[in-house]
Amino acid sequence: MKLFWTPASPFTRKVAVAAREVGLWDAIEIAPTTWTLDWGYRTTAFTAGLAEANPVARIPTLVTDGGAALGCSTLACQHLDSLSGGKLTPPDPWPMWSLYAIADGLLEAHILMRAEHLRPEPMRMESFLDKQRDRINRCFDHIEAHADDLRTGAEGGPPNLAEITVGVAAGYQDWRDWLDDFRPGRPKLAAWYAEFAKRPSMRATEPKDTPEA
Numbered sequence: 214m215k216l217f218w219t220p221a222s223p224f225t226r227k228v229a230v231a232a233r234e235v236g237l238w239d240a241i242e243i244a245p246t247t248w249t250l251d252w253g254y255r256t257t258a259f260t261a262g263l264a265e266a267n268p269v270a271r272i273p274t275l276v277t278d279g280g281a282a283l284g285c286s287t288l289a290c291q292h293l294d295s296l297s298g299g300k301l302t303p304p305d306p307w308p309m310w311s312l313y314a315i316a317d318g319l320l321e322a323h324i325l326m327r328a329e330h331l332r333p334e335p336m337r338m339e340s341f342l343d344k345q346r347d348r349i350n351r352c353f354d355h356i357e358a359h360a361d362d363l364r365t366g367a368e369g370g371p372p373n374l375a376e377i378t379v380g381v382a383a384g385y386q387d388w389r390d391w392l393d394d395f396r397p398g399r400p401k402l403a404a405w406y407a408e409f410a411k412r413p414s415m416r417a418t419e420p421k422d423t424p425e426a
Contacts (some may be wrong), residue, residue, distance in 0.1 A: 215242045215276040216289075217263045220421040223320045223385040224286040225273040227378055231290045233414035234371035235297035246272050287317065290374050301374045309375045312359060316378035319352035323385050323392070330391060346393075349386070353395050353402065360401035365409055372409070380409045388420050 214237075218225040232238040246260040267274040267284035275289035276282050283289045294301040303309055322345040329337055329345075356363075356379055363379065365372045372380070383406045386395045396403040409415065 214240055214278055215244055217244045217246045217260060217266070217272050217274040217276075219246050219272055220418075222272055223323060223381050223420070226384070226418045226420060227286050227320075227381045228273045228275060228289045228293070229418045230377050230381065230414045231293050231301055231374065233417060234377070234412075235293055235300050237293055237296060241275075287313075290377075294374070300371050301377070303373055308362065309373050312356070312362060313375040313378055315352050315355050316375060316382050319349055319356075319382045320378070320385065322348045322352070323382070323389070326391070327389070349392075352382075353386075353399060357399040357402045360399075360405055363402075363405045363409075365405070365412075372412075376409070380406060380412075380415060384410065384415065385420065 216225075216228065216232075218229070220226075229238070232241055244260060244262065246263055263272075263274060264270045266276055266282040269284050271284045273286055273289055274282055274284040275292060277292060283292055290301065326342055326345045329342055363376055365376050379402075383395055383402070386392045
């Protein structure tokens with residue numbers, strides 16, 4: 214397998230954590246991905262092979278051993294789950310997928326805010342940033358209300374995909390200095406994340422900033 218990635222992307226981190234949790238990380242070739250953006254809104258200089266594999270040129274893109282390019286972190290994680298025999302999804306998956314969708318939407322709001330912060334300050338739209346902050350807070354409040362469903366590594370197994378995504382979202386919130394601390398008023402989530410962040414898969418995938426990420 215081959216993974217186009219950047220270490221700053223929370224969606225990439227989600228795939229990397231999932232791969233490590235099921236023991237497949239060493240089976241993946243990493244293709245560090247860069248791009249440039251000018252403020253004429255043109256992207257140039259994609260990493261060689263990315264746009265050819267996935268014309269959307271989205272990261273992460275996981276290319277399977279069979280040559281299928283999965284240009285979506287959810288699909289990439291589902292592929293890893295299938296290779297592991299279903300270690301990342303419980304027998305009744307729908308409650309997990311419900312929580313996963315909330316955490317994944319939270320990550321989308323993070324990235325929308327990041328894109329806005331990349332714009333020159335006079336061009337930023339504060340009302341748009343406020344909309345994303347509200348969305349992030351609603352999602353964290355929902356996760357706090359369902360924190361009892363976060364049962365990482367039950368019976369010694371890996372976390373499920375919802376838990377991985379919640380952990381990555383909390384980690385991204387901590388990392389970016391323009392995002393608020395998610396912990397006040399959310400004691401269950403704060404306590405859960407304090408333990409989850411200690412997992413080797415999380416420590417090994419801590420985000421690193423790059424000029425384009």
